[in-house]
Structures are given as C-alpha cells and as structure tokens.
Amino acid sequence: MKHTPTIRAELDSYLQQEGLNLARLGKLTGINRGSISAIVSGNKPMSINQLDRITEVMGLPEGHFYDLFIENYILGVPLNMRRIEPFLYRCVELNKLDMFRQVVETIMDNRIYSSKLFEIAENLFERGQYETALILYENVAEVEKYQHSERLAICQYRMFTIQIGDNQSQNVRTAAVFEAFVERLDEIDQLDALKDLANVYRSLRKWDKVEEMAKKMKVKAEVQYTLKHQQNGRERTEFTKKPTRPLFAYITYADLLCASVYEAQGDYQQALQYTYAYANLDWVIETDEDTMNWIRRYQDWSQCNIYVYKLLSGDTSVLPDYVEYIAASKVDKEMITKLLNLMFAANRYHLDVNHILERFETIIDSFVTQGSQSSDMYTKQVIPEQIARLSYELAYYYLHGDYYADGFKYLMYSMASYHTINNETYYINCLGLFEHFRTYAVQETKEKFSKFIEKVWLDNVKENDTTTHRS
Numbered sequence: 470m471k472h473t474p475t476i477r478a479e480l481d482s483y484l485q486q487e488g489l490n491l492a493r494l495g496k497l498t499g500i501n502r503g504s505i506s507a508i509v510s511g512n513k514p515m516s517i518n519q520l521d522r523i524t525e526v527m528g529l530p531e532g533h534f535y536d537l538f539i540e541n542y543i544l545g546v547p548l549n550m551r552r553i554e555p556f557l558y559r560c561v562e563l564n565k566l567d568m569f570r571q572v573v574e575t576i577m578d579n580r581i582y583s584s585k586l587f588e589i590a591e592n593l594f595e596r597g598q599y600e601t602a603l604i605l606y607e608n609v610a611e612v613e614k615y616q617h618s619e620r621l622a623i624c625q626y627r628m629f630t631i632q633i634g635d636n637q638s639q640n641v642r643t644a645a646v647f648e649a650f651v652e653r654l655d656e657i658d659q660l661d662a663l664k665d666l667a668n669v670y671r672s673l674r675k676w677d678k679v680e681e682m683a684k685k686m687k688v689k690a691e692v693q694y695t696l697k698h699q700q701n702g703r704e705r706t707e708f709t710k711k712p713t714r715p716l717f718a719y720i721t722y723a724d725l726l727c728a729s730v731y732e733a734q735g736d737y738q739q740a741l742q743y744t745y746a747y748a749n750l751d752w753v754i755e756t757d758e759d760t761m762n763w764i765r766r767y768q769d770w771s772q773c774n775i776y777v778y779k780l781l782s783g784d785t786s787v788l789p790d791y792v793e794y795i796a797a798s799k800v801d802k803e804m805i806t807k808l809l810n811l812m813f814a815a816n817r818y819h820l821d822v823n824h825i826l827e828r829f830e831t832i833i834d835s836f837v838t839q840g841s842q843s844s845d846m847y848t849k850q851v852i853p854e855q856i857a858r859l860s861y862e863l864a865y866y867y868l869h870g871d872y873y874a875d876g877f878k879y880l881m882y883s884m885a886s887y888h889t890i891n892n893e894t895y896y897i898n899c900l901g902l903f904e905h906f907r908t909y910a911v912q913e914t915k916e917k918f919s920k921f922i923e924k925v926w927l928d929n930v931k932e933n934d935t936t937t938h939r940s
Contacts (some may be wrong), residue, residue, distance in 0.1 A: 476520065476537045477511055485528055498522040499848035509669075514542045514873060517556045543572055550585055556588060561601045567603040570604050587620055590627070599623045599631045606631075621655035626662055633850065636891045640850070644669045644678075653925055657710040660690055660719045669725050672850035673868075680730045684806045687723030690716055698754055715755060718763045744774045770803075779811040785818060792825055796845075805836050805855050812862035822866070833863070837882050855888035861899060868902065873909045880919065888925055 474599045491509065496501040500519055507513035515523075517538065524533050535556075543553060553572060559570040574875065576582045590605035629647035633640055644666055651662045667682035688762040712719070728743035748771035750764050775790040795807045808829060815822045826833070837860050860883035868876030884899035902919060903910075910918070 474537065475541050476515070476543075477509060477579075479534065479537070480509060480523060491868040494526070496729065497526045498562070499737075508576070514546065516552060517559050521559070524747045525734075531564055532559070535560070535563075535568055539568060539572060544575060548576060548579065548582070552580065554585070554589065561593065561598055566601065566604070569601055573604055573608050577612055580612050581890070583609050583612050584620075587624070590624075594627055594631075603628060603631045606733060616618065619653055619654060622650040623658070624891050633669060635889050636855070637854075638891050638893075640669055641673060641675075644673075655710055656689065656693060657712050660686055660716075661713055663689070664722060669850050671726070672728065672854045674733065676730045676733050676856075679726055681721040683726035683730070687720055690719035690723070694720065705768060711891060715760045715763055717750070717755070717760070718767075719768050721750065725770065725774075728778075730782070730834075732778065734753065737778040740773065741778045744771050744778065747771055748775070769798075772917065773798075773803075773807060777807075777814075780814045781810070781817065785814070785820065788814070788820070791826075796828070800832055804832060804851050805852060805859060808833060808836075809855055809859045809862065812859060812866060815860055816865055816869075826863075833859070837863075837879065840881065853886065853890055854892070857883050857890065857892070859896065860886060861902075864899075864902060868906045868909075873906065874911075876906065877903075877914045878909055881914075885921065 477816070484490075489497075491505045492502050494500075495505045498505070498519070500508075503888060504513065504519070508515045508519065520534055520538055521531065525529065535654060538556065543556070553576065557569060557572060560566070573586065576586060586605050587609045590602045590609065593602035593605070606624040606627050608712075609623055610628065613621045613624075625647050629643055632643045647662075648666060651659055651666070654662055663682045663686035667679050667686065670678040670682060671677075697716060724743045724747040728740040728747075731740040731743065745852070747767050752766060753760065753764065755847055768839060773794065776787050776794060779787045780791060791811070795811070796802070798807065811822065811825065814820060836856055863882035864876050864878075866876075867873070867879065870876075880903055884896060884903070887896040888898060905938045907915070
C-alpha cells in the first residue's frame, strides 16, 4: 500500500535536518509555540495562513504543500469552511485552478455548502476573478439545476456574462441557454439581462431576437417606472436592488434597439419613428445629475440617427450636416457607428466621400488597428462586429473606386476580424471580395492573403484535432 506523506512528517523532517526546536520555529514563523506544538503533534489542524508561513521559512515556493493540505486537512477530515474558504482564495491568488476545482467539486457533494460557495463566487466576480468564479457558478448551478431559484438564475446570468466572448457561434448557444432563466431573476436584474441579451443578439445580427428582447425590456421597465411614481407622484420605497442606469433609460434603449431592427430591414421610416420616440423625453420626471446625463446621451444619439436614417433612405442633402456632426463629436466607441453609417450610405448611393475619409483617416485607422476595450456587453460584442464591418465597407468602397492599396489593406483587417469573432458569413464575403479584385492585388498582398488563409486552416486543424495526414 502506497504511503501518503503528510505535512507534519515533512515539517518534522525539516526540524531535525536544520536542528530547530519548536520555540525557534515559532519565532521564525510568527506562530506561537503552543500552536506550533499542536500542529507538529497532530492535535490541531493548521490553517492555510500558518502553512504559508512555515513554507516560507522552509525556503520552498508558495503553495508547495497545497496538494498535501488538501489530502491532510480537507479530504481526510470533516469539512470545515472556516479552513477551506481561505484556502480557496489562496488558490485563486496563486492561480492553482486544478486544486481550486478539486476542492470545490469535493465540497459540492454536500449541498448545504452551495450557499457559501455562491457567496464566494459573487466576491470573486466582483474582483474580476472570472475564471475561478465560473468554476463555482457552474458547480452551484449543477447542484441546484432542479431548483427554480433566483440563485440558480443569477448563476446562469454570471456564466452568460463570463462566457460571452469572441466566438459568435459559441455566443449563440450561450445566449440561448441563459434566455430560459431571465424570468427567474429579480425584476431589476431582468432589465439588465434583457439589455445584455439584446446586445449579444444585435452583434449576431439576429434581429428577430433583438426585437423580442427589446419589447420585453420596455414592458418591464414601464411597469417599474409606473410603480416608482405611483400614487400621485409619491415615490415608493427604494428598490432592494438598484438598476445600473435610470429606469427611463431602459425604455428609451428599447426604442433605440427597435430602430436598429428596422434599420437592418431597410425600413428607415419606421426606424425614424422609433428614433423620434426616444428623442422626446419630456415625460421623464427625474432631474438628478445621472438622469440628465442619460437624457443628453439620448438627445445626441437621436440627433445622430435622424441624420443616418434620412441619409440611408436616400436624402443625401443631410450628408454635410452629418459630417459636421461627426467632426464635432467626442472620439469614443460611438464614433465607430457614426463612421460605419457614413460608409453604408456611400456604398449604397455611390457617393464620393474621399475628402471625408481623409478628414477622419487617423481616427478610422486607430479603431481598425487597435479596436475598443471595455467590460460592458455592448462594447464587448457590438463594437468588435462594427469595427469588422467598417473595415469591410471601407474595403468595398476603395476597391470599387480603384484605390486598390487602401482597399486590400482594409479588407485584410476585416477578414482577420471576422475570423477572430467566428462570423462565417462575413468572413466568406471578405474572401469573395478579394477573389473578385485579385487581379489588382500586388504580389506582396497575394502572398499575405495566402499566408493568412493557411494560418486559418492550420488553426482549424488544431482546434478540431484533425490531421493533414502528411508531415
């Protein structure tokens, strides 16, 4: 039978080897002699803090004995969350995810600990430790999968938030799983959940789902807004949970989303009607600073989109005003959308916008080459797709205008971006556009294109664990 070493045996061996007594070890570690004696004799289990101090004195790397700590003080004894919780946090700090997962799966054999592990998961989520938080949420969700609880719904919401990423095919599945849990959330959390789902579906260009989420969000937000100002304007008790933005902003965002749906369908008149709806905010009762900031945002967005929908419907007379509006705007993530709409109109109506593109060249290239970083769902999902689409529209414009160097430059940016987000439809569109203009590509561009296609192929081989059958 294989003998499993213990931390006590390792410590005892060290003491003998170094000729240390318990008093000296206590002084070196900062642990009192009584506790040291109890640990060495086995009369008292050590804490992870004590183990870290002893490990440091022994000159060993942090976490050196963690595998033995699991064997000696977690698996082999009755579960004690006062000892386990600090150990889990230390595993997070040292990135020992295998040990973290091992302990969590052991604990989850007993359902009474799911509440505590959920609490730890929420703490880790707030600290941005998403990978380890996900392990906890997945385990809690598995244990409670037959419970129609709000905690299960929150686990699913957090898992959705963490797992949404660059891969649009995976995002479709992740959104579909989470959607079934939205109604189990707190009424306020439902608003943010529907907003986030709508933004994901918007990035996926699933317009029927965008409209569905937007309309649900609007109904729920209107109910909450009415309740807040019920009984002759006398406000009710504050919400247990506060929304991430003023309540009216969910109503107006629903209108903005619906406008984007009709824009995608080419119904610009209907898109304008929804835009006029969120342009008129006289009905908003609140006057606090946060509310006024949001009102100013919607006034800006409505002004922009009124120009856009008129322009896309063929009223090119608004182009000069729209360009000046863009020039006066703050250079932020919304600038991408403004420039993208400009290119939509240019390509649809064969407009000469060379002078305009020269004016914004530096801004365009900064977005295309550097992207936009943020943690909110809109910026994580919608903006990367829009940057890829802006690159494609620029490529289309320049190639059809015989500006081949610029055209192929932006086409390569777009193709790489659509490959990254796994948008097969637009990736193929990029391939088709390249092949259509291949004759005009210089040899260097053709070689760059071929190397990129080969890299995509090799990545797919690696991802799908297939083989080329040749060395």
